[in-house]
Amino acid sequence: MxxxxxxxxxxxxxxxxxxxxxxxxxxxxxxxxxxxxxxxxxxxxxxxxxxxxxxxxxxxxxxxxxxxxxxxxxxxxxxxxxxxxxxxxxxxxxxxxxxxxxxxxxxxxxxxxxxxxxxxxxxxxxxxxxxxxxxxxxxxxxxxxxxxxxxxxxxxxxxxxxxxxxxxxxxxxxxxxxxxxxxxxxxxxxxxxxxxxxxxxxxxxxxxxxxxxxxxxxxxxxxxxxxxxxxxxxxxxxxxxxxxxxxxxxxxxxxRLDEFVARRRYLAKRYNELLQNLPLTLPYQAAGTNSSWHLYVVRLDFGKIKLSKKEFFVQMKEKGIVLNVHYIPVHMQPYYQQLGFKSGDFPVSEQYYEEVFTLPLYYSLTDEQQGQIVEALQKVLQCAV
Structure with a gap:
């Protein structure tokens, strides 16, 4: 996995x-x-x-x-x-x-x-x-x-x-x-x-x-x-x-901090190249920033494919890829809803949550493994579109 x-x-x-x-x-x-x-x-x-x-x-x-x-x-x-x-x-x-x-x-x-x-x-x-x-x-x-x-x-x-x-x-x-x-x-x-x-x-x-x-x-x-x-x-x-x-x-x-960051930046750039033809919204980098790339998050409009987000995660895991989500908006947590927050309070965050998932990204991730991740994405999305 x-x-x-x-x-x-x-x-x-x-x-x-x-x-x-x-x-x-x-x-x-x-x-x-x-x-x-x-x-x-x-x-x-x-x-x-x-x-x-x-x-x-x-x-x-x-x-x-x-x-x-x-x-x-x-x-x-x-x-x-x-x-x-x-x-x-x-x-x-x-x-x-x-x-x-x-x-x-x-x-x-x-x-x-x-x-x-x-x-x-x-x-x-x-x-x-x-x-x-x-x-x-x-x-x-x-x-x-x-x-x-x-x-x-x-x-x-x-x-x-x-x-x-x-x-x-x-x-x-x-x-x-x-x-x-x-x-x-x-x-x-x-x-x-x-x-x-x-x-x-x-x-x-x-x-x-x-x-x-x-x-x-x-x-x-x-x-x-x-x-x-x-x-x-x-x-x-x-x-x-x-x-x-x-x-x-x-x-x-x-x-090895600078080495770690350099590898993550390389992998993020490679993701950008490998994923550009898939129906995904790729990460945006603002002018004046140079990310350390702790996470590589993408967005997918699940309303336009045949899989729910949960089903998508299951199929990716069946192919050996464990995705994650960063984050469930804090105001949607039960504790904060008890304090008076509710769905609809912060719509941009809520829409983002509906679409986002996090792809594997870490220093020891190999080019070959990254290729496996992209191939799995391609196969799952090809069947779901």
């Missing part, structure tokens, strides 16, 4: 993890900071905080930004639920802005219109860089200055990607950026995530919220100390610490 995503672990990665297992520190050791500094330097950001996963990264980023029960977060419906849930963890409200029909990212035109016409403005906006392609961050940043909201980039799909003259993660047009290191992402730490920022005050808060709200920092303790063992809990934090084994794997994977 060819699945939609897959990690690539080599012997160097394994050796790095073994070295940590043989060391004095399995957690809270030196490898964490080494990994953080490496990612920050690669992206061009000042600070980075490694955590257990991208969900905890979103959570502590919201906490560091001061999001609370009287606030509201806006994000895209076309994302994993964590992009919205992070606000709910803080007791805040959530609302959505529909997507652009070409990029499937948050529509900046819709965002501007909603900002003009909504009385309660967002405390924080979370643009989601879907599939590896950046949102129009320069324009979003301009709106943030005009309407005084915080910008938190959900770049879970995007490490290694570019926006204009910067790496995604530089925080040039945002207050914070988060990455995911889940096994299907560009690089992996098993589970894991990271928050990047150029703001020292936010950085110090992120460190606190990552580890129980506890500090040993003499500056934060204002000179008070009973001895070298001394610490204080100065806020209510969480245990979101990454292990040194995970950080070692991530640090090693950074050696």
């Amino acid at each position: 060819i699945f939609y995503g897959k990690q690539d672990i080599n012997q160097t990665d394994i050796n790095q993890v073994i070295d940590v297992l043989k060391s004095d520190f399995l957690t809270q050791g030196p490898m964490i900071e080494k990994f953080e500094k490496r990612v920050a330097k690669y992206c061009g950001a000042q600070y980075a905080v490694a955590v257990t996963n991208a969900t905890s990264a979103l959570h502590i980023a919201c906490l560091a930004a001061g999001v609370g029960k009287d606030d509201i977060l806006w994000t895209s419906p076309n994302t994993f639920v964590a992009s919205a849930n992070c606000a709910r963890y803080c007791g805040a409200e959530v609302d959505f802005v529909d997507i652009d029909s070409a990029t499937y990212n948050i529509s900046v035109a819709e965002l501007e219109l909603k900002l003009k016409n909504t009385e309660k403005k967002p405390k924080i906006v979370v643009p989601v860089h879907f599939s590896g392609q950046s949102c129009d961050m320069e324009r979003i940043y301009e709106l943030a200055q005009q309407y005084s909201f915080i910008v938190l980039e959900d770049a879970s799909h995007c490490i290694g990607g570019n926006y204009k003259d910067s790496k995604i993660g530089s925080c040039k047009y945002s207050d914070m950026t988060i990455f995911s290191f889940h096994p299907v992402k560009i690089i992996t730490t098993g589970e894991g995530g990271m928050v990047l920022t150029n703001n020292k005050e936010l950085y110090q808060k992120l460190l606190l919220f990552r580890s129980h709200g506890i500090t040993r920092d003499e500056a934060l303790l204002q000179g008070k100390s009973d001895g070298p063992w001394y610490y204080q809990q100065i806020d209510l934090g969480f245990n979101y610490r990454m292990t040194d084994m995970q950080a070692a794997l991530g640090y090693s994977q950074m050696d």
Whole structure:
């Protein structure tokens, strides 16, 4: 079976993890900071905080930004639920802005219109860089200055990607950026995530919220100390610490990040060539962006073929190809419908969901396997049209 995503672990990665297992520190050791500094330097950001996963990264980023029960977060419906849930963890409200029909990212035109016409403005906006392609961050940043909201980039799909003259993660047009290191992402730490920022005050808060709200920092303790063992809990934090084994794997994977992204870009370009004669809408890349291609998503009008979307997935699986869907719009989930959202609220996202599916794309996918995927698509669609 060819699945939609897959990690690539080599012997160097394994050796790095073994070295940590043989060391004095399995957690809270030196490898964490080494990994953080490496990612920050690669992206061009000042600070980075490694955590257990991208969900905890979103959570502590919201906490560091001061999001609370009287606030509201806006994000895209076309994302994993964590992009919205992070606000709910803080007791805040959530609302959505529909997507652009070409990029499937948050529509900046819709965002501007909603900002003009909504009385309660967002405390924080979370643009989601879907599939590896950046949102129009320069324009979003301009709106943030005009309407005084915080910008938190959900770049879970995007490490290694570019926006204009910067790496995604530089925080040039945002207050914070988060990455995911889940096994299907560009690089992996098993589970894991990271928050990047150029703001020292936010950085110090992120460190606190990552580890129980506890500090040993003499500056934060204002000179008070009973001895070298001394610490204080100065806020209510969480245990979101990454292990040194995970950080070692991530640090090693950074050696091949550009190689991983280059291969994905090659495979995406090859898909574009191989699929151009099929009745599919292929991915669109906006000017000024260079995607890291976490996902390769296409659209098919199932109303024009003899198969339902479910039947199509079954027939592809029978041919050894496991497809996926990214994403079910968040506002259509039962939890969010209980909060008052309903079908029809964000029609572009809903129409997209009816048509979209995700093709396999990962570093170790061979040209031959990609040919098998395209051949399977051709055969299934030939019988269905």
